[in-house]
Amino acid sequence: MQEQHHRILVLNPASDATKIGVFDNDILIMEKTLHHSSDAFDEFASLADQSAVRKQAILEALDEEGMNVSNLAAVCGRGGLLRPIEGGTYLVNEAMLEDLQKGILGQHASNLGGIVAYEIASGLNIPSFIVDPVVVDELSPLARVSGFSGIERKSIFHALNQKAVARRYAKERGQSYEEVRLIVAHLGKGITVGVHQGGKVVDVNNGLHGDGPFSMERAGTIPSGDLVELCFSGQYSRREMLLKLVRNSGVSGYLGTSDSVRIERRIKNGDLAAKSIFDAMAYQVAKEIGAASAVLEGRIDAIILTGSLVHGKALTEEITKRIRWISDVVVVPGENELQALAEGAVRVLRNEEDAKVYPALSE
Numbered sequence: 001m002q003e004q005h006h007r008i009l010v011l012n013p014a015s016d017a018t019k020i021g022v023f024d025n026d027i028l029i030m031e032k033t034l035h036h037s038s039d040a041f042d043e044f045a046s047l048a049d050q051s052a053v054r055k056q057a058i059l060e061a062l063d064e065e066g067m068n069v070s071n072l073a074a075v076c077g078r079g080g081l082l083r084p085i086e087g088g089t090y091l092v093n094e095a096m097l098e099d100l101q102k103g104i105l106g107q108h109a110s111n112l113g114g115i116v117a118y119e120i121a122s123g124l125n126i127p128s129f130i131v132d133p134v135v136v137d138e139l140s141p142l143a144r145v146s147g148f149s150g151i152e153r154k155s156i157f158h159a160l161n162q163k164a165v166a167r168r169y170a171k172e173r174g175q176s177y178e179e180v181r182l183i184v185a186h187l188g189k190g191i192t193v194g195v196h197q198g199g200k201v202v203d204v205n206n207g208l209h210g211d212g213p214f215s216m217e218r219a220g221t222i223p224s225g226d227l228v229e230l231c232f233s234g235q236y237s238r239r240e241m242l243l244k245l246v247r248n249s250g251v252s253g254y255l256g257t258s259d260s261v262r263i264e265r266r267i268k269n270g271d272l273a274a275k276s277i278f279d280a281m282a283y284q285v286a287k288e289i290g291a292a293s294a295v296l297e298g299r300i301d302a303i304i305l306t307g308s309l310v311h312g313k314a315l316t317e318e319i320t321k322r323i324r325w326i327s328d329v330v331v332v333p334g335e336n337e338l339q340a341l342a343e344g345a346v347r348v349l350r351n352e353e354d355a356k357v358y359p360a361l362s363e
């Protein structure tokens with residue numbers, strides 16, 4: 001029997017760009033990155049207010065590429081800071097839209113994924129989905145304990161790409177995702193190191209404003225007493241402090257740029273300060289992977305290094321030299337998120353999985 005054909009528009013909003021793709025089932029037929037000038041967003045108070053500009057840019061790009069939107073079966077966006085939920089493909093519903101628009105757990109560009117997907121799909125009378133949003137929470141009870149009564153550790157991470165590369169690793173070896181024991185480190189703007197066991201991410205650092213290694217833009221774990229002093233110093237407002245932790249810390253805070261290609265060039269040209277910061281980031285990632293190996297009690301099928309930063313050879317080697325004794329190291333450069341979104345939508349459209357329902361607050 002001939003396979004049913006589903007055309008899907010997928011979209012992945014970043015702070016300054018929206019990546020889009022059109023897929024026939026899980027085969028990519030068109031991909032584009034739409035860059036937005038920061039001026040275009042300056043007038044908007046909240047992230048959700050950017051949805052009209054992004055929607056317009058997406059529809060214009062599809063038109064330019066000769067893509068007829070009436071052939072679409074679904075629109076699927078990268079999901080954002082919702083209330084904690086288990087992994088899977090979710091239909092965008094009213095409760096989800098409300099939470100994304102309010103930014104109930106904070107502001108991250110992925111909040112726009114569900115909103116813009118819904119706005120495009122509802123005009124076409126087709127379903128909109130999100131897949132494995134950044135708030136997927138499958139932490140074990142032990143992993144939730146922070147050490148400070150009243151504050152729990154949170155699961156905010158690159159769930160979409162982490163789960164997609166882990167599933168692919170298992171499939172290529174003829175195993176199910178539930179059977180493999182993996183450590184997956186995603187290195188993008190944020191860095192997250194997840195422990196995948198029994199088809200769940202049972203431990204992971206909160207890569208937004210939580211813990212773990214510092215990244216190109218984020219602070220990661222920092223000495224708590226010093227942080228408290230700074231918060232009460234009167235130097236920064238609450239908003240400025242959060243922005244500093246999420247966008248202007250890490251490599252960017254030390255070196256003034258979060259462009260890794262530029263930093264690698266500086267290192268090649270003998271910039272020792274740049275080298276020491278990049279080496280420190282690699283050191284912290286390796287330490288986090290070491291901690292994750294203790295969670296799996298040393299029985300690990302592989303460590304997967306993924307995300308855009310892993311394109312950089314020097315950084316990848318610096319991490320690998322400290323962890324290769326733990327297990328096999330598999331390098332999967334890039335964030336693979338458009339493909340993962342399409343695969344998540346196709347699993348539902350083919351009835352291989354049911355779409356999950358995001359619960360209303362009272363449920």
Ligand SMILES: Nc1ncnc2c1ncn2[C@@H]1O[C@H](COP(=O)(O)OP(=O)(O)O)[C@@H](O)[C@H]1O
Nearest residue numbers: 188189190216258259260261308309311312335
């Ligand atoms: N092809 C590449 N080679 C090396 N570094 C890259 C490449 N693409 C992106 N990066 C770097 O990776 C970091 C995060 O990139 P980005 O793709 O924006 O991350 P995210 O996965 O968070 O969307 C940036 O520092 C960027 O300079």
Ligand SMILES: CCCC(=O)OP(=O)(O)O
Nearest residue numbers: 134157158188189190207
């Ligand atoms: C919000 C956690 C995932 C994350 O850090 O995403 P980016 O690297 O895309 O900012």
